[in-house]
Amino acid sequence: MSDASPAPDPGSPVAPELAAELDRIAAARTLLIALDFDGTLAPLVDDPDDSRALPAARTALDALAALPRTIVALVSGRSLESLARAGEAADDQPLVGSHGLEVRFGAGDARPAVDAADAARVAALRSRLEPVVAAVPGAWIEPKPAGLAVHSRRVADPGAVRALVESVHVAAAEVDDALTVRDGRDVVEFAVRDATKGDGLRALVERLAPDAVLFAGDDVTDEDALAALGPGDLGIKVGEAESVARARVPDVEAMAAALEHLLRSRERFSGGAR
Numbered sequence: 001m002s003d004a005s006p007a008p009d010p011g012s013p014v015a016p017e018l019a020a021e022l023d024r025i026a027a028a029r030t031l032l033i034a035l036d037f038d039g040t041l042a043p044l045v046d047d048p049d050d051s052r053a054l055p056a057a058r059t060a061l062d063a064l065a066a067l068p069r070t071i072v073a074l075v076s077g078r079s080l081e082s083l084a085r086a087g088e089a090a091d092d093q094p095l096v097g098s099h100g101l102e103v104r105f106g107a108g109d110a111r112p113a114v115d116a117a118d119a120a121r122v123a124a125l126r127s128r129l130e131p132v133v134a135a136v137p138g139a140w141i142e143p144k145p146a147g148l149a150v151h152s153r154r155v156a157d158p159g160a161v162r163a164l165v166e167s168v169h170v171a172a173a174e175v176d177d178a179l180t181v182r183d184g185r186d187v188v189e190f191a192v193r194d195a196t197k198g199d200g201l202r203a204l205v206e207r208l209a210p211d212a213v214l215f216a217g218d219d220v221t222d223e224d225a226l227a228a229l230g231p232g233d234l235g236i237k238v239g240e241a242e243s244v245a246r247a248r249v250p251d252v253e254a255m256a257a258a259l260e261h262l263l264r265s266r267e268r269f270s271g272g273a274r
């Protein structure tokens with residue numbers, strides 16, 4: 001058996017097809033392991049603040065990140081700040097937050113969510129909406145990386161909520177007709193820029209220049225990142241839903257087992273390459 005193909009690991013709980021894929025990317029000279037957090041590394045919980053990676057996943061990722069030319073990044077819909085906290089990220093760990101709008105390449109090395117022109121659009125939007133929202137008791141504005149959200153959860157009168165939603169739509173369209181608008185439950189979000197996890201992953205790949213990428217995710221928004229992978233990369237879907245991913249695991253526990261397998265495989269490769 002040559003150095004380029006490690007012996008199969010008979011003790012691995014990972015399915016043989018996935019094990020073979022993991023062994024293949026474990027041989028990459030520089031490997032980027034970019035992973036969604038909630039539902040992929042961390043079981044889904046009611047309060048996002050309580051969310052933490054499974055200890056087995058955490059331990060495997062820490063050990064992987066300590067190997068030579070092995071980069072572990074997190075890619076999430078959470079804000080960068082929330083992702084760094086829940087993900088217990090090292091200060092220099094690459095992170096993609098807000099579905100690709102916020103990208104941190106390393107310590108003190110972040111790409112701003114918006115450029116100066118877009119920041120001016122956000123400021124203009126905010127000054128137009130502030131008096132509209134201030135006129136409705138209970139309503140408030142939350143700043144977002146590339147825009148803002150108008151919240152109406154604490155507005156008691158349903159009629160006042162409807163009037164507020166209508167007013168902010170009209171006012172926002174007056175000041176900027178190129179906004180992305182999302183109506184949610186008790187919230188309307190306005191953004192001057194839209195991005196996907198695919199955009200965020202591409203930014204990491206461009207900067208970090210890995211020879212292969214592993215991406216894993218459980219949600220619809222992860223499909224953009226999975227679709228951004230090249231033929232030599234590996235995408236893993238966590239769960240049963242439809243996906244473009246080449247490989248699949250049923251749940252976060254199986255994902256942690258896959259990472260443990262990847263660690264053992266990469267340790268065998270990097271043992272002689274340090």
Ligand SMILES: [Mg+2]
Pocket residue numbers: 036037038039040217218219
């Ligand atoms: Mg997720």
